[in-house]
Amino acid sequence: MTSRYTTSKALLEALQEADVSFIFSNLGSDHPAIIEALAEAEKEGIDFPKIITCPHEMVALSAAHGYAQVSGKPQAVLVHVECGTQNLGAAIHNAWKGRVPVLIFAGTSPYTQEGELRGSRNEFIHWIQDVPDQPGIVRGYMKYTHEIRTGKNVKQIVHRALQIAQSSPKGPVYLTSAREVLEEEVEKVEIHPEQWRPIAARALAPQEIDPLVKDLLAANNPLIVTSYIGKNKQAVKELVQFCEKLAIPVLESVPNYMNFPSDHPLHCGYQWNTSTQNDLIEKADFIMVIDSDVPWIPVNNKPSPNCTIYYIDEDPLKEGMTLWYIPSKRFFAADAETALRQLNEVIKNADIDSLQVNERRKQIEKYHKAQREEWKKAEQFFDDIITPEYLTACIREVCDENTIIVNEGISNFQTLYTHLQMTKPGSIFGSGGGGLGWNGGAAIGAKLADPSKTVISLTGDGSYLFSVPSSVHWISQKYDAPFLTVIYNNRGWKSPKLSTLAVHPNGIANETNQFFVDFTPHADLSKIAEAAGGAYARKVENPHELKEALNEAIKTVKSGRSAVLDVYLPAISQENQMREEKNHSTV
Incomplete structure (x- = not known):
């Protein structure tokens, strides 16, 4: 049998080029060309991402989510038209809110019905699963949606989608294509993956650093609040260095990662739906919030009106949340590791009141010890x-x-x-x-x-x-x-x-x-x-x-x-x- 180079084969090649290891899949009637390409690759010894058969789409996307968190590399999820897309369910929300890169691909119902093209409609379900706006099911939770209309540029589309998924703030992307397009025979396109890298990390604007540091050094009771800085291991290292230099306590609010070592004497606990005022937040005269969507819940627990707040996050406007605000003096769209490196470099030679810092360190360490004793009880x-x-x-x-x-x-x-x-x-x-x-x-x-x-x-x-x-x-x-x-x-x-x-x-x-x-x-x-x-x-x-x-x-x-x-x-x-x-x- 003569081998055909199709859109499906190019799609799988693009995922392989992008260092995708697994395709978490729930296959359906829209995937014959993909199944054929995978079978041929297995027969011929061609390297494509490994298929992980997932009997439920919620599990498939959650698995890709967990893989990306541990490895830092996005994986692919393959689902069946609009029904499979809907069955992704709450996992779509998690990937979007958790800022996790993943590529989701779903077929669509064929767009011919009388055999005009290979892949034309031949099952009753192709009419039943034909909906007006399939990407609309997930558009509000995606960084990018696109329909692949030809195999001639499918590689470019896949690499662009993954570039968007991996650029901060990271998140899921959604591609679709009909059976006829997936069956299309095309000429092979060569891609250079290094030309499709994620956007470089953003830094603090240089002119903004000195005012922040000035307010910080003038504070008697500074505090760091974070939730997901730990998604980047190097950012944790920079945060520890920053806090140790100035004896700044750290509070983790609704954490999703290990953001600061719990046994470190500057670590001062966790909060979630607390119904009482956190004493550190109440006492703070300077708070730097780094990578946290919900640093506190104002109805029960918030800073004093005189507290100076600075906010650093990849997405400081939270445009995906219709109601969100905190009383911050300045908001910075910046990568946490990059911003902390900048701040650590500045405070290295800053004029620091060492007596004040040492006294604060003693008080925080005392607080940390007493807190752990209560936990033990x-x-x-x-x-x-x-x-x-x-x-x-x-x-x-x-x-x-x-x-x-x-x-x-x-x-x-x-x-x-x-x-x-x-x-x-x-x-x-x-x-x-x-x-x-x-x-x-x-x-x-x-x-x-x-x-x-x-x-x-x-x-x-x-x-x-x-x-x-x-x-x-x-x-x-x-x-x-x-x-x-x-x-x-x-x-x-x-x-x-x-x-x-x-x-x-x-x-x-x-x-x-x-x-x-x-x-x-x-x-x-x-x-x-x-x-x-x-x-x-x-x-x-x-x-x-x-x-x-x-x-x-x-x-x-x-x-x-x-x-x-x-x-x-x-x-x-x-x-x-x-x-x-x-x-x-x-x-």
Whole structure:
């Protein structure tokens, strides 16, 4: 059979040239030309990105997301027309809000119906899946959308899309093409990938640096707030150097990475949906916010009116958020590592009040130590109950420098960061968004990106179910990507309950303990993974068994088999009763 050089083959070549290793795919009737090109490549020994068959698109995009976070390299996701695009679901939101580069390709229904071109409509579904504006489904979440109309420039389009995806602020891109175009025979085009590199990092304008440094050095109580500076390991290094020079405390607000070593004496904790005023924010007379979308929640927790604020971010205007503002003196569109390098160079020779800095350092170190002592007290178990704090402390004990944590704890988000106390850049990742179900696919992507790592996924029972665990664990087994899942199982959705109590603390829902979030009857969640992917499955209800179960699960994962521990925390339906009993015993 004579080989044909088609648009599909050129598309796959372009992905290979761009250093894409995997195509996380859910194939459909729009992909015959791609399937044919892949089959021919396998037969002829041609190197194309490896196909990872994903029985659910949410898992596919979450896996590409996790891979990109660990490796720094964007991967491709291949889905079926508008139905597959819609099935990407919340993963699209996560990639957009998490600033993660990924290329999504979807076919479209053929545009001929009487055999005028190869690939013309020949299945009833081609009429049913023909929609007016397929890219409109995702346009609000993409940096770039484009329809490939010919194979003659498909390589240029793919490289341009990936250049946009990788340029700050990074994000997903979406390409489409009809079957007839994918089947088109074309002449081969040579591309030089080095001509399609991402846009260079942006720096602070030189004239803006001196006023910032002047305000900083005049401050008595400066503070750094960050959320995702840790996406760049070198930026963390620069931040540590900057803070050590001037004894500036660091607060992590809704972190998605390890942004500052938790054991560093200048690290002063984490915050999420805190309902109280953070004393460091309240006391600060200078705050530099670096890479943080939500540095504080003003209704409960905000700086004083006299505090001088500077804001540094790749996207300081937040044009994708319709309501967003903070009272900053100046906003800078700059790369965190580059900006901190500039600032470190300036303060190296600045006139610094060393007595003031040394006194501040002593106070911060005292604060840090007292804070850690309080954290430690919360890690004890009592009355044969497994608390989230105790569970997280036990997980911390089985982690080492070769561990990657995938965190989708949601209602236990702050607890996880507080009691894991990560110290190494690249050791923990969050989705960056609010689309639940990211954890399973992300763990697969993380493991594929660095097979030498031990990957641990931490999730609530709700987000575990959202992750499509049957597909996740089938993929994990098929592609030799074992990881440990620990389910923080409170048998319900706790976050809606917390949201209700925050608005109606003395309402009828609280009085009757009816929040409509109870998962009764309770499912045996770990058995899903066992049935779908042969995972080690175990339910843990006794705190005395917890450490042994974690060690056994880690041992299993390191031997090449995934494991799921379904750990029973106090049920949300019992919390009101437990609180009353505790209050009664105290009285």
